[in-house]
Amino acid sequence: xxxxxxxxxxxxxxxxxxxxxxxxxxxxxxxxxxxxxxxxxxxxxxxxxxxxxxxxxxxxxxxxxxxxxxxxxxxxxxxxxxxxxxxxxxxxxxxxxxxxxxxxxxxxxxxxxxxxxxxxxxxxxxxxxxxxxxxxxxxxxxxxxxxxxxxxxxxxxxxxxxxxxxxxxxxxxxxxxxxxxxxxxxxxxxxxxxxxxxxxx
Numbered sequence: 001x002x003x004x005x006x007x008x009x010x011x012x013x014x015x016x017x018x019x020x021x022x023x024x025x026x027x028x029x030x031x032x033x034x035x036x037x038x039x040x041x042x043x044x045x046x047x048x049x050x051x052x053x054x055x056x057x058x059x060x061x062x063x064x065x066x067x068x069x070x071x072x073x074x075x076x077x078x079x080x081x082x083x084x085x086x087x088x089x090x091x092x093x094x095x096x097x098x099x100x101x102x103x104x105x106x107x108x109x110x111x112x113x114x115x116x117x118x119x120x121x122x123x124x125x126x127x128x129x130x131x132x133x134x135x136x137x138x139x140x141x142x143x144x145x146x147x148x149x150x151x152x153x154x155x156x157x158x159x160x161x162x163x164x165x166x167x168x169x170x171x172x173x174x175x176x177x178x179x180x181x182x183x184x185x186x187x188x189x190x191x192x193x194x195x196x197x198x199x200x201x
Contacts, residue, residue: 002199003038005065006030007055009045009080011183018185022192024199032064040198041068044185045080046145049105050092052080062098069100069177074201077179082150082172085179091148101174102153108146111165117147122162122182124170130159132171132178134197142170142180142187150181176201 004015006028019026026042027034035041043065045052056062068075077085086097089105097105108116126138133140144162150169152158159178160171171180178198184191 001038002026002040002042003035004028005035005041005043005061007045007052007059007061009047009052009055011044011046011079011185014183015042015044015078015185018192018195019199022196022199024195030059030061032060035061035064036067036071036073038073040074040076040201041065042076042078042198043081043084044078045084047080048091049080049083049089049097049148050095052084053092053095053097056084056098065098065100072176074176074198075178076198077177078185079146079181079183082179082181083148085172085177086150086152089148100177101157101172103157103169104151104153105148106151107148108168109165114165117145118164119145122164122170124160124162124182126160127158130171130173131201132159132173132180132194132197136190136193140190142182142184142190144170144182146181 016026086103159173184194
């Protein structure tokens with residue numbers, strides 16, 4: 001079973017549907033025991049960094065997430081879920097993130113001809129040895145919806161990048177921690193392949 005962490009964020013159902021489509025059982029839950037018993041855990045989400053961190057803490061899910069990571073259970077953050085895994089965000093000054101990996105979330109700078117939020121399909125450059133992108137060619141297109149992006153502190157954690165006004169760290173991998181700024185559940189066959197790779201870890 002793959003636990004989908006429920007902290008009143010949007011986008012949970014579409015992740016559950018995508019998992020079902022590839023033959024995996026996904027369960028939306030905030031029950032600590034269910035999450036810790038899961039084979040894999042996903043933290044999806046759309047919304048504001050500060051509000052989301054507040055809800056994770058209110059539900060005690062921050063502590064549950066630390067325990068999941070400590071257990072070496074494969075853990076995947078999606079979109080806002082990726083951002084919450086890092087130390088801080090310009091969207092919510094003074095609010096600490098989960099700090100699972102070093103790095104910060106910053107606003108995409110304005111650039112002529114580019115709209116913010118960044119919404120749509122972009123190609124990604126993939127690190128060849130990435131487990132999350134195993135079998136996916138570099139240059140594949142995935143679907144993004146975001147106004148803020150990751151600047152990871154350690155480049156060795158970065159599994160994929162894209163360009164939109166700036167160089168964006170689009171995915172990370174570190175031990176049992178994985179995350180995508182884009183939405184694999186909305187990224188057609190490529191996204192389903194990514195979710196299959198995660199489910200197979």
